Amino acid sequence: MSVVIMIPARYDSTRFPGKPLSTFKGADGVSRTLIEHTWRAGNAVQEADAVYVATDDDRIAKTCRAFGAQIVMTSPECRNGTERCADALGNIAETPDIVVNLQGDAPLTPVWFLQNLIGALRRNPQLDAATPVLECDEATLARLRNDRSHGRVGGTTAVFDATKRALYFSKEVLPYGSGTTFHHVGVYAYRPAALSAYLSWPEGNLERSEGLEQLRFLENGRDMHCVEIESQGREFWEVNNPEDIPMVENMLEMMGE
Secondary structure, eight states: OOEEEEEEEOSOOSSSTTGGGOEEEOTTSOEEEHHHHHHHHHHTOTTOSEEEEEESOHHHHHHHHHTTOEEEEOOTTOOSHHHHHHHHHTTSSSOOSEEEEEOTTOTTOOHHHHHHHHHHHHHOTTOSEEEEEEEOOHHHHHHHHHHHHTTOOOOEEEEEOTTOBEEEEESSOSSSSSSOOEEEOSEEEEOHHHHHHHHHSOOOHHHHHHTOTTHHHHHTTOOOEEEEEOOTTOOOOOOOSTTHHHHHHHHHHHHTO
């Protein structure tokens, strides 16, 4: 099955304007943009036949072309990454069997997160869409709670049933109390038909309230499969706010990347 990785990137982020072009150092001491760090993570996935940056912004496109990325220009009307991936799919030469949405703010995504996600769709032709979840360790849980206590929108949590079918995703820390919390990793794999269907559905109330694009699947009675992954000692965090950059720099340095 052919696989394409799409990295949706927009400039006008509400919480962090210009986020894809923010810069921070890797372990080699070189400052790179957030979008380049994420593009490099996508290119480490050998299962991918191509990696594209999908954007409607000329500044992002120019920056990405400079470091060698393939660009797909998309409509400025795209409201989230999934819509942007769906729009970009219509602007490439061939339709792949699997489309991976690697969010442009996730440079710490380990290669096996993506490999496991792709493998889940390859093994099970009944799955239309899937996303990784990671059991929170104490440090990650503390970061999630710290963001909430300071009124920041940080990482997302997921709850799912015994078959790994997603029940809900939230910016709140779920479940309440002492149950195991799973950090939702903002990566998705879709069949092209699922992306086409997504564009035909209106934005739902829960999606709008939480600001989480994947809830549109649940609100329309479609399954989102949760693929449980292991950290293997790796730190993981998305760049949600400017305050996250020093932390991500430290994590890259510790991992030698």
